[in-house]
Amino acid sequence: MNGSVFRAALLVLVVAAAAVLYACTFVVSQTQSAIVLRLGAVRAVKTAPGLYFKWFAPIETVTLLDNRILDLDLPAQEIIASDQKRLVVDAFTRYRISDPLRFYQAVNNIPRANSQLASIVNGNVRSVLAEATFIAMVRTERSRLMNRIRDDVNREAARFGMTVVDVRLRRVDLPTANSAAVFQRMQTERQREAAEARALGGQQAQEIRARADRDATVIVAEAQQRSDVIRGEGEAERNKVFAEAFGKDPEFFSFYRSMQAYEASIKAGDTRMVLTPDSPFFRFFNGPNAQRQGGPQQGSGATAPAAPAPARP
DSSP states (O other): OHHHHHHHHHHHHHHHHHHHHHHTEEEEOTTEEEEEEETTEEEEEEOSOEEEEOOOTTTEEEEEEEOSOEEEEOOOEEEEOTTSOEEEEEEEEEEEESOHHHHHHHTOSHHHHHHHHHHHHHHHHHHHHTTSOHHIIIIISHHHHHHHHHHHHHHHHGGGTEEEEEEEEEEEEOOHHHHHHHHHHHHHHHHHHHHHHHHHHHHHHHHHHHHHHHHHHHHHHHHHHHHHHHHHHHHHHHHHHHHHHHHHOHHHHHHHHHHHHHHHHSOSSSOOOOOOTTOGGGGGGGOTTHHHHHGGGGOGGGOOOOOOOOOOO
């Protein structure tokens, strides 16, 4: 009986000692800082990681603060740039607690710090961007403006024990109504440029087509002229050859032209001719000497060939 009571009492003492030890110790991790408060007053600030002792609550209490970089998203706000354009600015900032004691004394906790820092950042964003143009914010001086905002915020946040690591402009844009109007104006401008380009292309195409038609007409005319010249020269040469042949042997030339006349008039098929048997057209049907035998009675045996056709100009 005494042994059971002793073991129970020992167990109670061990549990009580563990509870007291747990209540009188606290652990600070590498990502935290601790502020030890004794009856509401700051007794110590622990920034190094490790195990520490304190009096049990409510005599002493510990407030842990995060040393890591914290994010703060800011609501979008409208500002008026120096070129009188109304803009919607969406920004965010990253900060850390650099002085735990001052931070605790100034704002006490993270939610109140976020509220205070948001007010500071919004004011500096508005004041800095109000001096810049829309083009500078969007393209030319965006980095310089963000660095300036960060430096200005840091000077004010230092009294709260905070250090601002970065301030970024996530979006700088025109309001929805203005964006639609700007988009419509840009679309109209592009359509006008496209219409001008099409008109210029159509004009150039007509000029090229007209020039090509003119060149084609000139080439065809020159070719036709050259063809007529060559044809005239050929016919003149032909007439010259015929004239020379007739002068050398009129009888043979008369025979040759008669053979050509027979070939052209008597063709395969239904060819009918009504002529007298002693017609001069058939004089060579009686023999190769028909022209001589016919003598003057046949008159046309010595008929000269047709006059050569005049050369075409």
